[in-house]
Amino acid sequence: MTYSISIEQSKQLKTKPADETLGFGKYYTDHMFILDYTAEQGWHSPRIIPYQPISLDPAAKIFHYGQSVFEGLKAYRAEDGRLLLFRPDRNFKRLNISNARLSIPALDEQFALEALIKLLEVDQDWIPHSEGTSLYIRPFVIATESALGVAPSLEYKFMIILSPVGSYYAEGIHPVKIYVEPGYVRAVTGGVGNAKTAGNYAAGLKAQEEATEKGYSQVLWLDGVHKKFIEEVGSMNVFFKINGTVITPVLNGSILEGITRSSILELLEHMNIPVEQRQLSMEEVYQAYQDGTLEEAFGTGTAAVISPIGELNWRDEKIIIQEGRTGELAATLYHTLTSIQHGRIEGPAGWVVEIPQLKKA
Amino acid sequence: MTYSISIEQSKQLKTKPADETLGFGKYYTDHMFILDYTAEQGWHSPRIIPYQPISLDPAAKIFHYGQSVFEGLKAYRAEDGRLLLFRPDRNFKRLNISNARLSIPALDEQFALEALIKLLEVDQDWIPHSEGTSLYIRPFVIATESALGVAPSLEYKFMIILSPVGSYYAEGIHPVKIYVEPGYVRAVTGGVGNAKTAGNYAAGLKAQEEATEKGYSQVLWLDGVHKKFIEEVGSMNVFFKINGTVITPVLNGSILEGITRSSILELLEHMNIPVEQRQLSMEEVYQAYQDGTLEEAFGTGTAAVISPIGELNWRDEKIIIQEGRTGELAATLYHTLTSIQHGRIEGPAGWVVEIPQLKKA
Ligand SMILES: Cc1ncc(COP(=O)(O)O)c(C=O)c1O
Ligand SMILES: Cc1ncc(COP(=O)(O)O)c(C=O)c1O
Numbered sequence: 001m002t003y004s005i006s007i008e009q010s011k012q013l014k015t016k017p018a019d020e021t022l023g024f025g026k027y028y029t030d031h032m033f034i035l036d037y038t039a040e041q042g043w044h045s046p047r048i049i050p051y052q053p054i055s056l057d058p059a060a061k062i063f064h065y066g067q068s069v070f071e072g073l074k075a076y077r078a079e080d081g082r083l084l085l086f087r088p089d090r091n092f093k094r095l096n097i098s099n100a101r102l103s104i105p106a107l108d109e110q111f112a113l114e115a116l117i118k119l120l121e122v123d124q125d126w127i128p129h130s131e132g133t134s135l136y137i138r139p140f141v142i143a144t145e146s147a148l149g150v151a152p153s154l155e156y157k158f159m160i161i162l163s164p165v166g167s168y169y170a171e172g173i174h175p176v177k178i179y180v181e182p183g184y185v186r187a188v189t190g191g192v193g194n195a196k197t198a199g200n201y202a203a204g205l206k207a208q209e210e211a212t213e214k215g216y217s218q219v220l221w222l223d224g225v226h227k228k229f230i231e232e233v234g235s236m237n238v239f240f241k242i243n244g245t246v247i248t249p250v251l252n253g254s255i256l257e258g259i260t261r262s263s264i265l266e267l268l269e270h271m272n273i274p275v276e277q278r279q280l281s282m283e284e285v286y287q288a289y290q291d292g293t294l295e296e297a298f299g300t301g302t303a304a305v306i307s308p309i310g311e312l313n314w315r316d317e318k319i320i321i322q323e324g325r326t327g328e329l330a331a332t333l334y335h336t337l338t339s340i341q342h343g344r345i346e347g348p349a350g351w352v353v354e355i356p357q358l359k360k361a
Numbered sequence: 362m363t364y365s366i367s368i369e370q371s372k373q374l375k376t377k378p379a380d381e382t383l384g385f386g387k388y389y390t391d392h393m394f395i396l397d398y399t400a401e402q403g404w405h406s407p408r409i410i411p412y413q414p415i416s417l418d419p420a421a422k423i424f425h426y427g428q429s430v431f432e433g434l435k436a437y438r439a440e441d442g443r444l445l446l447f448r449p450d451r452n453f454k455r456l457n458i459s460n461a462r463l464s465i466p467a468l469d470e471q472f473a474l475e476a477l478i479k480l481l482e483v484d485q486d487w488i489p490h491s492e493g494t495s496l497y498i499r500p501f502v503i504a505t506e507s508a509l510g511v512a513p514s515l516e517y518k519f520m521i522i523l524s525p526v527g528s529y530y531a532e533g534i535h536p537v538k539i540y541v542e543p544g545y546v547r548a549v550t551g552g553v554g555n556a557k558t559a560g561n562y563a564a565g566l567k568a569q570e571e572a573t574e575k576g577y578s579q580v581l582w583l584d585g586v587h588k589k590f591i592e593e594v595g596s597m598n599v600f601f602k603i604n605g606t607v608i609t610p611v612l613n614g615s616i617l618e619g620i621t622r623s624s625i626l627e628l629l630e631h632m633n634i635p636v637e638q639r640q641l642s643m644e645e646v647y648q649a650y651q652d653g654t655l656e657e658a659f660g661t662g663t664a665a666v667i668s669p670i671g672e673l674n675w676r677d678e679k680i681i682i683q684e685g686r687t688g689e690l691a692a693t694l695y696h697t698l699t700s701i702q703h704g705r706i707e708g709p710a711g712w713v714v715e716i717p718q719l720k721k722a
Pocket of ligand 1: 072235236237257259260261301303
């Protein structure tokens with residue numbers, strides 16, 4: 001496609017929030033990117049415009065049938081002043097995998113990445129400076145046709161919004177307590193669990209709420225068929241180190257293929273640590289715990305990068321891992337991956353993409 | 362709650378489409394109802410306003426995490442001029458069941474029904490006159506808080522929109538061909554299949570598309586665990602008459618409790634026809650077909666009321682039912698239920714609710 005992106009500069013720039021107050025997904029930058037789709041014109045009219053509300057008919061399909069997909073990645077400010085993205089091509093590739101599953105027309109991945117980089121150029125001052133902060137990037141597609149028949153929409157909007165986010169570990173990396181969900185199910189083989197689509201997150205809210213009430217910060221999902229095999233955590237993939245080997249659930253169609261997961265797998269291989277992608281039951285994890293061979297457990301995802309797991313509650317048994325402290329492998333991986341993301345050390349070719357910077361007047 | 366509903370009349374009424382051109386969910390009436398929710402104020406500010414686009418922040422949770430529920434029911438114009446609703450209390454009850462599953466604050470069911478009746482009073486001229494037509498009613502709740510953290514929204518909108526719809530059976534009731542889906546799964550026990558929430562419909566689009574390509578109008582979903590037991594059709598519950606007994610899948614947490622389903626069950630009981638609500642495998646249906654005891658099959662739902670099934674495609678075997686014609690029981694039930702809905706015969710107490718009519722100037 002040979003698109004040209006129109007840019008309408010915001011007349012009144014917002015005051016940027018202080019880095020300490022950022023939190024997650026509370027503030028949005030001055031601009032956003034939009035691309036429209038109609039059955040006749042395909043994807044068209046790419047534009048960067050001031051961040052603003054969008055106006056939709058109450059019968060727009062997104063409100064009724066949840067036909068939507070999204071992505072999440074981050075832009076980092078390196079110590080040497082460069083502005084960096086981490087494997088953004090992977091996010092747009094995954095967005096198209098999600099699109100295909102949700103009967104949404106494919107996007108031009110290369111163009112979507114160009115649009116993101118253009119938007120980041122315009123809003124580059126929004127990438128925060130403090131250690132651990134970043135600019136969270138949310139590309140998403142929503143079905144906008146106004147029609148109540150249950151069928152794929154004939155109209156869509158692809159948008160990118162940006163949100164400066166605080167450090168996930170303001171007080172240093174610390175382990176989380178996780179509740180192994182015995183009843184609720186997030187996704188099942190044959191469903192949409194491997195797509196990043198709205199309904200998967202709606203389906204997890206209730207279990208998450210109940211886990212929070214019990215004092216756990218996240219839910220570990222088990223497979224929907226046997227309620228036995230480990231799937232993933234809320235918005236993280238999950239890894240266990242048992243007797244020297246790192247095990248992560250194999251991609252089975254019901255979990256998301258995390259970009260952090262893929263990156264960690266590559267790093268582990270590089271470090272010559274034995275890795276297995278396979279079915280893993282809670283039974284096996286519990287047995288390892290009893291035998292004293294459960295060495296570490298951690299989640300991986302864009303938000304936290306690595307999130308060590310200090311406790312798992314399974315059938316009211318508390319499985320305490322590393323005495324509730326961060327394990328050595330988790331710490332090393334966190335350090336390595338964040339160092340690559342922030343340009344302190346060099347990662348594999350193509351992992352880090354630099355955002356061109358505008359000359360300041 | 363003691364709310365008073367404000368009404369802002371539309372200054373420019375739309376031209377109503379001709380009954381023959383209505384179709385489904387393409388036209389909307391002159392007004393809509395909105396009720397807002399904030400954590401501080403609860404549900405508040407009920408209002409009827411001109412039908413218009415709504416404006417939402419691009420970070421509104423509905424766009425990203427699909428936290429939403431909806432309902433579907435119809436208003437009918439009786440031959441004697443009365444305006445009728447069919448069991449609307451059931452829809453608002455089910456809306457609250459869906460709300461609870463999706464971590465959405467409950468609505469006052471009684472008030473929601475009052476609001477609907479008030480809206481119908483205002484837009485009563487939109488209830489079409491021709492045989493088989495009706496006014497489709499779509500109550501829905503969407504999460505509107507602008508925040509990217511995955512957690513229940515702190516803000517919502519409950520809305521009701523109305524859409525005049527054409528006759529489902531313009532050319533007389535006719536059987537449909539249905540594809541028994543072998544791979545894709547809509548919902549699983551522990552998931553959100555028994556809630557009327559957006560993600561369930563998004564999850565079904567792909568299978569529906571593929572079935573359409575194969576020449577089938579709908580998908581019959583099997584259970585997500587064994588891919589063996591019959592669940593429901595796209596937006597219908599399903600019934601089989603085998604050897605004189607009517608069998609419908611039992612409510613197991615992964616199918617919707619249809620209001621037409623409940624009503625049909627009551628009618629069957631009244632007719633002294635043996636009914637079973639239980640697990641039913643495709644194997645059993647196929648066996649009955651082979652034995653010659655598969656007498657009828659039909660779907661039930663608000664849109665079609667009764668939809669006879671003339672053919673099921675299971676593992677590429679074509680199961681032809683009633684030689685592809687409408688069975689006697691389906692025809693009788695269709696006739697009885699539509700007669701009750703249109704006020705031609707009297708149904709059980711409370712099934713039909715009359716909408717007050719404004720005196721015309
Ligand atoms: C369900 C789910 N699993 C896993 C992940 C981790 O994926 P990634 O590493 O690409 O952020 C996410 C977050 O994006 C997610 O939402
Ligand atoms: C998934 C699903 N099942 C069944 C039904 C039938 O329910 P009802 O009879 O209340 O219309 C519907 C339609 O509302 C539906 O969406």
